[in-house]
Amino acid sequence: MRAFTSTLFAALFALPLHADAQAGDASGFGAAIITPAHPVWLLEQPYADSPKLTARTVGVSAYGGFHVKASLEISCYPQNPLASLALQIAPQSLGFDSDPFEGKDASANGPLRVTTGTRASIELPVNGVWTDGGAFQIGTLFVLSAAVPPAELAYWLSDASQGQTLTLSLAPATAGAAPLTATFVLPENNTGLNKILRACRGVASATPR
Secondary structure, three states: OHHHHHHHHHHHOOOOOOOEEOOOOOOOOOOOOOEOOEOOOEEEOOOOOOOOEEEEEEEEEEEOOEEEEEEEEEEEOOOOOOEEEEEEEOHHHHOOOOHHHEOOOOOOOOOEEEEEOOOOOEEEOOEEEEEOOOOOOOOOEEEEEEEOOHHHHHHHHOHHHOOOEEEEEEOOOOOOOOOEEEEEEOOOOOHHHHHHHHOOOOOOOOOOO
16 A cells, blocks of 8 residues: 555656746756645646646645545636636545445535635535546546536636635544545736636636625
């Protein structure tokens, strides 16, 4: 299990060769170093045969006293008014039972509570699947996906959101159990996210609440 986990996270957070990272040159070699403490939006087209576009950043997930990295993607299809978020985690490393959230007939669908800074939280139903994560990742990840209201996305595009903490809290499938949480810092440069969402009709023009 330890070897699997090491391989998984080395692949999950390796810098893609064909992606656009919105960040300064932290390494001195023309490439940004991406960490939860210095987040950026990494732009990707994960599948060569699909027009889907994503902006991804990294943070930390927590459950049962364990803390491991997590990935957050905001995705859309060109000229589509809908955008979604995907929380990517490694359930084995957290000791988290993902089975109740998996598939169309899942017995649990959250909700996923989304809190940005001091704003009022919103709650979103989620659906979970195992996935290979696209062309830039190796190994399988469990992904919890949800549609995001345009007004919330518009706030993430605003200057007010830059550097704020984004907390995701997944309601447990078992009564009385603790939630799974994931914490991200919204990058201070949101140009990358803006590029992705401008391709989604109606998202960038929404009014933040």
